[in-house]
Amino acid sequence: MSHICPVYKPFPIQIDRARGIYIYSTDGKRYIDTFSGIGVLAFGHSDEDIKKAMIEKMERYMHISNFFLDEDAEIVAEKLIQKTGRDGKVFFTNSGAEANEAALKAVKKFRKGLIVSFERNFHGRTIAALSVTGFDGLRKPFEPLLSDVVFLPHNDVDSFKKLLNERGKEIAAVFLECVHGSGGLNVLDGELAKLIKEARREFGFLLVADEVQAGLGRTGKFFSYQHFDLQPDIVTVAKALGGGLPLGAVLFLEDVADVFGYSEHGSTFAPNPVALAGARIVLNKLTDEFIHRVAEKGRFMKERLLRMGSGILTVKGLGLMIGVEVNVNPEVLKQVALKNGLLLNVVSGNVVRFLPALNISFDQIEEMLELFERSLNEVYGRDHVEKVDSSKS
Ligand SMILES: Cc1ncc(COP(=O)(O)O)c(C=O)c1O
Numbered sequence: 001m002s003h004i005c006p007v008y009k010p011f012p013i014q015i016d017r018a019r020g021i022y023i024y025s026t027d028g029k030r031y032i033d034t035f036s037g038i039g040v041l042a043f044g045h046s047d048e049d050i051k052k053a054m055i056e057k058m059e060r061y062m063h064i065s066n067f068f069l070d071e072d073a074e075i076v077a078e079k080l081i082q083k084t085g086r087d088g089k090v091f092f093t094n095s096g097a098e099a100n101e102a103a104l105k106a107v108k109k110f111r112k113g114l115i116v117s118f119e120r121n122f123h124g125r126t127i128a129a130l131s132v133t134g135f136d137g138l139r140k141p142f143e144p145l146l147s148d149v150v151f152l153p154h155n156d157v158d159s160f161k162k163l164l165n166e167r168g169k170e171i172a173a174v175f176l177e178c179v180h181g182s183g184g185l186n187v188l189d190g191e192l193a194k195l196i197k198e199a200r201r202e203f204g205f206l207l208v209a210d211e212v213q214a215g216l217g218r219t220g221k222f223f224s225y226q227h228f229d230l231q232p233d234i235v236t237v238a239k240a241l242g243g244g245l246p247l248g249a250v251l252f253l254e255d256v257a258d259v260f261g262y263s264e265h266g267s268t269f270a271p272n273p274v275a276l277a278g279a280r281i282v283l284n285k286l287t288d289e290f291i292h293r294v295a296e297k298g299r300f301m302k303e304r305l306l307r308m309g310s311g312i313l314t315v316k317g318l319g320l321m322i323g324v325e326v327n328v329n330p331e332v333l334k335q336v337a338l339k340n341g342l343l344l345n346v347v348s349g350n351v352v353r354f355l356p357a358l359n360i361s362f363d364q365i366e367e368m369l370e371l372f373e374r375s376l377n378e379v380y381g382r383d384h385v386e387k388v389d390s391s392k393s
Pocket residue numbers: 094095096097098100122123124125177181182210211212213214238239
């Protein structure tokens with residue numbers, strides 16, 4: 001009997017090692033990893049440069065606490081702020097949920113009032129982050145959560161207008177996830193983005209961009225909000241930042257920069273200096289040219305997916321953050337793909353979420369999608385035959 005909380009359903013394989021986009025099991029099989037540790041491994045498994053920097057730091061020390069400042073903390077913070085094109089300060093965390101917790105604390109201190117979020121936004125599992133997460137099923141067992149949170153239907157311009165008319169002045173903050181990760185890879189509507197931008201100017205609420213999954217080059221821009229000409233006040237990042245080790249950050253920009261004074265927030269572990277060494281390399285590698293290639297690869301991947309015939313309903317997302325809504329049984333598809341050497345991640349019921357390593361090559365995209373197509377055809381063929389058979393009987 002396992003002594004581990006059954007909150008996950010791990011793949012039935014034992015991993016021996018992992019390199020680039022490949023995972024090797026102890027029984028000698030090779031699998032293509034389409035989701036890179038849920039978007040954590042932007043440069044694939046065991047990237048040599050990241051590993052080297054981490055080992056160098058580890059040879060010096062592994063943890064020093066915030067009673068000392070690791071030199072990489074300033075380097076990483078400066079680079080993150082520089083990427084916003086504005087001025088600000090960074091608080092480091094260990095995870096995405098912790099980053100959103102810190103953002104919520106900052107909102108509460110800065111401006112009292114309503115917090116607006118959208119259905120299918122995912123911001124984390126801790127109590128405050130869950131309070132702004134737009135999944136009823138995830139929130140319900142843990143209620144009451146934070147009060148004063150309003151959820152609007154995603155991409156519904158009219159309901160946002162209605163809220164502005166009725167309670168615009170009460171809004172303290174709006175939480176955005178410009179490309180839904182767990183929520184099914186839905187992309188923020190341009191008209192809603194424009195309205196939010198105008199409303200922020202009029203009512204002065206804080207705009208919080210959750211870039212935990214969609215940030216750091218994933219969508220073909222450094223931050224996904226940059227597709228929409230938005231200027232958030234607070235930005236949260238995590239996942240890919242630490243190069244595989246836990247590291248998150250909250251960027252407090254411009255007027256919010258000094259929201260936390262001495263001892264108003266803290267963490268024992270964050271920022272781990274080894275993770276910071278990884279982050280320094282990750283950020284160095286995320287050049288404009290590299291991110292431009294991510295956008296190209298994303299377009300290539302989408303076109304290839306759209307050329308596939310049976311079994312696909314829609315293809316969504318931006319850059320290398322792509323969702324494929326399938327009309328076959330997703331669990332069966334996962335099993336067939338596994339047998340074919342492809343590891344798939346399904347979110348929101350029937351959306352296969354592709355978050356491949358950002359340095360995946362065009363040939364590797366082809367290799368990954370060939371396996372996907374083969375698996376999809378197998379399942380679609382099987383489903384189809386079963387449907388034809390049952391309609392006969
Ligand atoms: C957009 C987004 N925000 C927040 C989180 C929570 O991050 P973590 O699991 O590191 O707490 C996630 C995790 O999937 C996420 O995708």
